[in-house]
Amino acid sequence: MKIEIKVPQAGESVTEAMISEWFKDNGEQVEKDEAILELETDKANMELNADQGGRLEISVEAGEVVTVGQIIGYIDTAAAGSVAAAPQAPASEAAGTAPESGNQDEKPLSPAVRRVVAEENLDPASIEGSGPGGRILKGDALAAAKTQTAPAAQPATPQPATPQPAAPKAAAPRPATPQPAVSAAGSRVERSVPMSMMRRRIAQRLVQAQHESAILTTFNEVDMSAMMALRARYKEAFEKKHGVRLGFMSFFVKACVEALKFVPEINAAIDGNNIVYRDYQDIGVAVGTEKGLVVPIIRNAGDLSFAGVESTINAYAKKARDGKISLDDLTGGTFTISNGGVYGSLLSTPILNPPQSGILGMHKIEKRPVVVDDQVVVRPMMYLALSYDHRIVDGKGAVTFLVKVKECIEDPARIMLEV
Structure with missing residues (x-):
């Protein structure tokens, strides 16, 4: 049978x-x-x-x-x-x-x-x-x-040297050994491999976003001093109590939750001729894998503590590394955060993840001279970028959102007090 x-x-x-x-x-x-x-x-x-x-x-x-x-x-x-x-x-x-x-x-x-x-x-x-x-x-x-080919190239040079002592005059032909390198450098090999299903979907969604949304991007910068000082002060006690490290992402997730409450249209979506507003915040956090970018969702992020956010992110990161991300983990989301700074990006314009109306781009922290109280000081600064769908979000709302995130990061007490 x-x-x-x-x-x-x-x-x-x-x-x-x-x-x-x-x-x-x-x-x-x-x-x-x-x-x-x-x-x-x-x-x-x-x-x-x-x-x-x-x-x-x-x-x-x-x-x-x-x-x-x-x-x-x-x-x-x-x-x-x-x-x-x-x-x-x-x-x-x-x-x-x-x-x-x-x-x-x-x-x-x-x-x-x-x-x-x-x-x-x-x-x-x-x-x-x-x-x-x-x-x-x-x-x-x-x-x-890959790891085998890299070391293999090094022993290749000493090996021809062992026969040389038998004939002293054979030292002259030694310059001939670079020939393989010349041919390798001049090779014009091409290979065609099928695009993975994830990469196909990413390409499809990016084109869809460009065609169906009116995407604009607004920028701001944030002084990371207060947040970094708070994290340094409590990270050991935090990890000891909660069993998870205190990272930057939980601050930004909580800051975005407050900003989404303040500018609800960025947390909304267009459905035909209607606008669907949500009173919850499901935050997608972009995670890079070998096969492409995946965006697992932190459900009800507004109801989670800092430890809850960090635990959820760590669990998703492990599942992504092990290739265990499920469809339920990736389904939904009302807003997305992408951190290009981990790859060294100084500034970028993130693309929307339809049908969401906004995505925040984080970038590399870099020390720069800034003016504080009429004094030039050096501070750890980060550029923030908010890409938004102009069909539902006006420029005023987008700028207000970034200012709110900036205020929460520069004064983390605002997140605790929800002001």
């Missing part, structure tokens, strides 16, 4: 996905509830488990885009016994390979990973897997290949 492997429904707005990798080869034995492939949607990745044990028959290869409900393979349950017996013959043939096969059992390799390991001549035992149960993912193998 053959059981169909279909692409599951991953969310209301998700209609297609990409097969990121098969964890088993075509014709291999799979066990019930064993993870057999990874699907990448435009929002998150998900693993698909086998409904029954049997022999895997792959119909659609990794890298292909598939639609919800499409059959991408089968599990032949009738062949379960014969497939399970097949690997035993070669295993008994050579007892000397037993330790090697045992090692593979510890770190089972998917076809995609096996291909990278073979092409790059990697040792699977030396690769640290980031997948469930320590399984090696394709990204882990590619990262290991």
Whole structure:
């Protein structure tokens, strides 16, 4: 009996996905509830488990885009016994390979990973897997290949030097060794790889935002001295009590909550000819991953303490690193904060995340001379940028919002007192 492997429904707005990798080869034995492939949607990745044990028959290869409900393979349950017996013959043939096969059992390799390991001549035992149960993912193998190629280039130069002592006159041909570098520098290699589903979605949303919104950006700058002093004074006590570090982002989340209450249209959205106002603040915090930018949502941020905000951000950051961000984590949001400063950005114009009406851009903290009480002093300054939808937010509201954020950061007591 053959059981169909279909692409599951991953969310209301998700209609297609990409097969990121098969964890088993075509014709291999799979066990019930064993993870057999990874699907990448435009929002998150998900693993698909086998409904029954049997022999895997792959119909659609990794890298292909598939639609919800499409059959991408089968599990032949009738062949379960014969497939399970097949690997035993070669295993008994050579007892000397037993330790090697045992090692593979510890770190089972998917076809995609096996291909990278073979092409790059990697040792699977030396690769640290980031997948469930320590399984090696394709990204882990590619990262290991990069780290291997860098050191490999250095030993290459001393190796030719060992034959040289045998013939003293051979020192003259040494300048010929740079030839590989010349050819590498002059290479014009091009390669085409499919765009990930997340990157496709990002591209689609950015174009959509530009076409459907009247985006304007206003700027201000904020003196970070008071906030940094407060954080330095209480960070140890904060971490000791709450078990989480006190970061800058919680201050900005709480400052934005107060500003959104003060300028409610920035927390609203357009629905046809109506404006939908919200009396809650769901703040999206942009998090960069290897596959692209994701924006998990801090629900009811106005009801959370500083420790609650920091704990939520830390949990999302860990899930993003582990590739465990779910659709529910990314759905909704009334406002977004993006921190380009962690990458060294001094100033930028963030793009809206539809249907939201505003996004705050944080930037690099840089010491600059400023005038305070008619005196020139050096202060840690940050540029802030608010991009907003001019269809619903006027310039006055946008400027007022940034001023409110600035006041809360420069005098953090305002956040506590909600003034």
